[in-house]
Amino acid sequence: MKILVCISVVPDTTSKITLDSSNTHINSEGLTFIVGPYDDYALSRAIEIKEQNQAELVVLHVGTSDSEALIRKCLALGADSAVRIDTAALDSYQVAQEIIHYTQDKSFDLIMMGKEAIDYNSGIIHALVAHGLGFNHFSPVMHADYDGGQLTLEIETDLGKSKVSSTLPAVLGCQEPIAEWKIPSMRGIMTARTKEIAVIAPSKTNFESQITAHVVETERLQKMIPVENAESLIDILKSENLI
Amino acid sequence: MKNLAIFIDSKNGLITESSKRLLDFASNWSFQNGSESIYVYGFELVSSDMLSTYSSIKQYTHIKIPDLVNHSQVITPLLEEIQQKGISQFFYVKSLLMDTIASSLANKLAIPLISNVLKVEKVSAGFHMTKSVFSGKATLTTEIKSESFLVAFSKSFSMELLSNPGNSSVGQTEITLGKDIQNKLIENHPLTGSIPLPDAAIVVGAGRGFKDPSNWGIVEDLAKELGAATACSKPVSDLNWRPHHEHVGQTGVKIAPKLYIACGISGAIQHLAGVNGSRKIVVINNDSEAPFFKHADYGIVGDVFDVLPRLLNKLKSH
Ligand SMILES: Cc1cc2nc3c(=O)[nH]c(=O)nc-3n(C[C@H](O)[C@H](O)[C@H](O)COP(=O)(O)OP(=O)(O)OC[C@H]3O[C@@H](n4cnc5c(N)ncnc54)[C@H](O)[C@@H]3O)c2cc1C
Numbered sequence: 001m002k003i004l005v006c007i008s009v010v011p012d013t014t015s016k017i018t019l020d021s022s023n024t025h026i027n028s029e030g031l032t033f034i035v036g037p038y039d040d041y042a043l044s045r046a047i048e049i050k051e052q053n054q055a056e057l058v059v060l061h062v063g064t065s066d067s068e069a070l071i072r073k074c075l076a077l078g079a080d081s082a083v084r085i086d087t088a089a090l091d092s093y094q095v096a097q098e099i100i101h102y103t104q105d106k107s108f109d110l111i112m113m114g115k116e117a118i119d120y121n122s123g124i125i126h127a128l129v130a131h132g133l134g135f136n137h138f139s140p141v142m143h144a145d146y147d148g149g150q151l152t153l154e155i156e157t158d159l160g161k162s163k164v165s166s167t168l169p170a171v172l173g174c175q176e177p178i179a180e181w182k183i184p185s186m187r188g189i190m191t192a193r194t195k196e197i198a199v200i201a202p203s204k205t206n207f208e209s210q211i212t213a214h215v216v217e218t219e220r221l222q223k224m225i226p227v228e229n230a231e232s233l234i235d236i237l238k239s240e241n242l243i
Numbered sequence: 244m245k246n247l248a249i250f251i252d253s254k255n256g257l258i259t260e261s262s263k264r265l266l267d268f269a270s271n272w273s274f275q276n277g278s279e280s281i282y283v284y285g286f287e288l289v290s291s292d293m294l295s296t297y298s299s300i301k302q303y304t305h306i307k308i309p310d311l312v313n314h315s316q317v318i319t320p321l322l323e324e325i326q327q328k329g330i331s332q333f334f335y336v337k338s339l340l341m342d343t344i345a346s347s348l349a350n351k352l353a354i355p356l357i358s359n360v361l362k363v364e365k366v367s368a369g370f371h372m373t374k375s376v377f378s379g380k381a382t383l384t385t386e387i388k389s390e391s392f393l394v395a396f397s398k399s400f401s402m403e404l405l406s407n408p409g410n411s412s413v414g415q416t417e418i419t420l421g422k423d424i425q426n427k428l429i430e431n432h433p434l435t436g437s438i439p440l441p442d443a444a445i446v447v448g449a450g451r452g453f454k455d456p457s458n459w460g461i462v463e464d465l466a467k468e469l470g471a472a473t474a475c476s477k478p479v480s481d482l483n484w485r486p487h488h489e490h491v492g493q494t495g496v497k498i499a500p501k502l503y504i505a506c507g508i509s510g511a512i513q514h515l516a517g518v519n520g521s522r523k524i525v526v527i528n529n530d531s532e533a534p535f536f537k538h539a540d541y542g543i544v545g546d547v548f549d550v551l552p553r554l555l556n557k558l559k560s561h
C-alpha cells in the first residue's frame with residue numbers, strides 16, 4: 001500500500017499579516033511558518049495507517065526551498081520519503097495540477113490532505129486531485145479506518161454527518177478528531193536526516209493568473225452606538241439589508 | 244457564445260438567501276458582460292415564478308442525485324448538458340456538494356476553479372477575482388486571463404443589488420446523475436434542530452459574559468427572531484454550557500455569514516480567526532476596552548442582559 005500526504009506551509013494562525021513594500025504581497029519576514037494544522041491531522045492519521053498496514057508513506061509539498069525544515073519534520077514524524085515540487089504555490093488550482101501531474105503514474109492507493117489550507121482557505125485541492133485522477137473523494141473526514149481493502153469513514157456532509165465505506169484509491173480531506181497531532185521523537189529526528197527529499201521541476205512554469213493586490217485586515221467600520229440608543233442598531237441593520 | 248451557469252440552493256422549494264444574491268449577481272453580470280443566457284441548476288424543483296423576475300434566465304435544470312455518498316464518478320449527464328449549451332462561466336456559493344461537482348467539472352472541462360471568492364470584476368486584461376484569505380484577515384485579488392472559469396463564492400460574497408430586474412420565461416428540465424456503485428452509505432445523521440452554523444446568513448454568538456448556561460434563553464430568542472444560528476466561544480463549550488459544534492474560532496467552526504452579532508465575547512485572536520470572514524460584525528460587551536471592538540463594524544458598550552432584550556423588543560415591534 002502506498003500513501004501520499006500533501007502538506008501546505010502556512011503562517012501560524014496567530015500571525016499578524018502585513019504587506020511588503022510593493023503593497024501587493026504578504027511580508028513573510030517575522031512570520032512563523034507551520035505545516036497547515038489540518039494537514040498535520042492528515043499526516044498523523046496517515047502515520048497510524050502506515051504502521052498498521054506496513055505501508056509506504058510519502059510526503060509531498062509544492063513550494064520553494066524555504067519549506068525544507070518543515071518537510072524534514074514530517075520525515076521525523078514517520079514519513080519514509082518526501083517530494084518537493086519546486087515552484088511557488090500561487091493558487092489551489094495550480095497546486096492541484098502539479099499534484100495530479102506528479103501522482104498520475106505513481107500508483108498511490110490513498111492520498112490524504114487537510115480539509116483546507118489556512119492561508120487561502122480554498123478547501124478544493126483534494127477534490128480537484130481526486131477528480132483529476134478518478135479516485136474516490138471525501139472531505140471533511142473526521143474518522144478514517146482501513147481494513148481488508150475497505151475504508152470506513154465518518155464524514156461531514158451539507159446535511160449532517162454520515163458513515164460511509166469506500167474502496168481505494170481515494171483522496172481524503174481531513175479534520176479533527178481524525179488523529180492526535182504527533183511530536184517527533186529523538187530517534188525520528190535522527191533518522192529523518194538520512195531520508196530523501198526529492199526535488200522535482202514543476203510541470204508548468206507560467207501560470208495564467210497573477211496576484212495584483214493584497215489588502216490586509218478586512219476594514220471594519222468601528223462605529224459605536226451609545227447604549228441609550230441600542231435599539232437604533234436594528235434600524236441600521238435593516239437599512240443595510242443585513243436583517 | 245458566452246453562456247453562464249449558476250448553481251442555486253433551495254430548501255423545500257424556496258431559494259435560499261445566498262442563492263437569491265447569486266441570481267442578482269448573474270443577472271447583473273450577464274447584462275454588463277454581454278453573456279447570452281443564464282442557465283440555472285439546482286437540486287430541487289423550484290417554481291419558474293421565483294426565477295422569472297431576473298433577466299436573461301433561459302432554463303432551470305433540476306439535477307437529481309440518486310444517492311448522497313459521492314458524486315465524483317457520475318457527472319457525465321451534467322457535463323453533456325453543459326457542453327451542449329456552450330456554457331463557459333460557472334458561479335456557485337460554496338457547499339460541500341457543489342465543491343465536489345465543480346471540481347469534477349474543472350477537470351473535465353480543463354478550466355480553472357477559483358474558490359472562496361468575494362468579488363469578480365471584468366477588466367481589460369481579463370478578470371479580477373478578490374478572495375478572502377488568512378481566515379478573513381486579508382483579501383487577495385488575482386487576475387485571470389482565461390474567459391472560462393468556475394467561481395466558488397464565499398458565503399459572505401458581496402454584490403450590488405439587481406440594477407436591471409427583468410422578466411424571463413424560464414423553461415424547466417431535469418437530469419439524473421449516475422449511481423455511485425463504489426461507495427456505500429452506512430449511517431446517516433442529519434443535522435437536527437435549528438439552522439446549521441456553517442450555512443447561516445446571520446449568526447448570534449455568545450461568550451463567557453453570559454456567566455451561566457441558564458442565561459442562554461435571550462440568545463436563542465434573539466437568534467430565532469432574526470432567523471439566525473447560535474454560536475459560542477471555546478470556553479463556553481469547554482464548560483459544557485453549549486454543544487461543542489457551536490464553538491467558532493481557530494479550533495472550531497469557521498463562519499462567514501453576512502452578519503455576526505457577538506455578545507459577551509472578548510474577541511481573542513483565536514476567536515477572531517473563525518469569524519473574520521463575516522461581512523459585518525456587531526459587538527456587544529460591557530467593557531469598552533474589549534479587543535473585539537477594534538474588529539467590529541458596530542459596537543455597543545453595555546450589559547448583554549439589558550441590551551439583548553431591548554433589541555428583541557424592537558425587532559418584535561416591527
Ligand atoms: C490554542 C488555542 C486555541 C483557541 N481556540 C479558540 C477558538 O477556536 N475559539 C474561541 O472562541 N476561543 C479559542 N481560544 C480561547 C481564546 O483565547 C479566549 O480565551 C476565548 O475566546 C475567550 O472566550 P470569551 O470571550 O467567551 O471569554 P472571556 O475572555 O472571559 O470574555 C468574556 C467577555 O464578556 C464580557 N462580559 C462579561 N459580562 C458581560 C455582560 N454582562 N455584558 C456584556 N459583556 C460582558 C467581558 O467584558 C469579556 O470581554 C483558544 C485558545 C488557545 C490558546
Ligand SMILES: Nc1ncnc2c1ncn2[C@@H]1O[C@H](COP(=O)(O)O)[C@@H](O)[C@H]1O
Nearest residue numbers: 006008062113114116117122123124125
Ligand atoms: N503547496 C501545497 N503543496 C502540497 N499540498 C498542498 C499545498 N497547498 C495545499 N495543499 C494540500 O491541499 C489541502 C487543501 O488546500 P486548499 O484547497 O488550498 O485549501 C491542504 O490542506 C493540503 O493538504
